[in-house]
Amino acid sequence: MVRRDEMRDGERAVATPPATDAGLVFIGRIHTPWQDRMECPRQGRADGPLCQIVIDDVWKDALKDIELYDRLEILYWLHRSRRDLVWQSPKSDGTTRGTFSLRSPVRPNPIGTSVVFVERVEGTTLFVRGLDCLDETPVIDIKPARESFVPLAPPTPGDAMTNA
Ligand code: SAM
Known part of the structure; x- marks a missing residue:
């Protein structure tokens, strides 16, 4: 994993396809x-x-009922990351892991996720603990934490499907 866009021994970059x-x-x-x-x-x-x-502000109505959950999953865009490494050396020791076996911020689409603990909500501001990102990191989405969410919509046939 790189922290200042440097490349370390053993790391591999690729020419990234144009962004869509x-x-x-x-x-x-x-x-x-x-x-x-x-x-x-x-x-x-x-x-x-x-x-x-x-x-x-444009999304303020989307926060309705957010207080029902004290744990939320936040998706954010790690906007200062490089995006071209396929092998990374988290320990900086020449050994590498593939990007998709890491939670490094350096990835083709630098999406970070964290489950946060909500202390309070004031208007459109959520006060939370559990984040690990830079100040000013853009937010992509907010969802109830998976383990505290039960679907409200009726079940579908697929819900009952097993491997039998
Ligand atoms: N919790 C998230 C996840 O698992 O998907 C992100 C984990 S990532 C290892 C966290 C690291 O990303 C931080 O230690 C910091 O080095 C880096 N980082 C945080 N905010 C960033 C940003 N906005 N742009 C680029 N890198 C960032």
């Missing part, structure tokens, strides 16, 4: 104490610093 427009819309920004990737935690922790997820 997936139509992503950033819905807000995350505010954390970290201005430099070298300071960020590698993964957030439940007792980490209180951070703010500020959602753009």
Whole structure:
């Protein structure tokens, strides 16, 4: 994993295909104490610093009922990452792992996810713990944490399908 866009012994980059427009819309920004990737935690922790997820006003109605969940899954765009490494050396010792066997920020589509612990919601600002990203990181999506969510829509036939 690289932290300042450097390449380490054994790492491999590829010429990335041209980006296609997936139509992503950033819905807000995350505010954390970290201005430099070298300071960020590698993964957030439940007792980490209180951070703010500020959602753009246009999406305020989408926050209805958010307080039903004290754990949310946040998807964010690790906007300062390089995107071309296929082998990475997290230990900087010449040994490498493939990008898809890591949670490194360096990936073809630099999406980060964290389950955060919600302390409170004020208007369009969520006060949470458990993040690991730079200040001003764009937000892609917010969902209830998987383990605390039960689908509200009626089941489909596929829900009952097993491997039999
Ligand atoms: N928790 C997420 C996940 O597992 O998908 C992200 C984990 S990633 C290892 C966290 C690291 O990404 C941080 O330690 C920091 O080095 C880097 N990082 C954080 N915010 C970033 C940003 N906006 N752009 C690029 N790199 C970032």
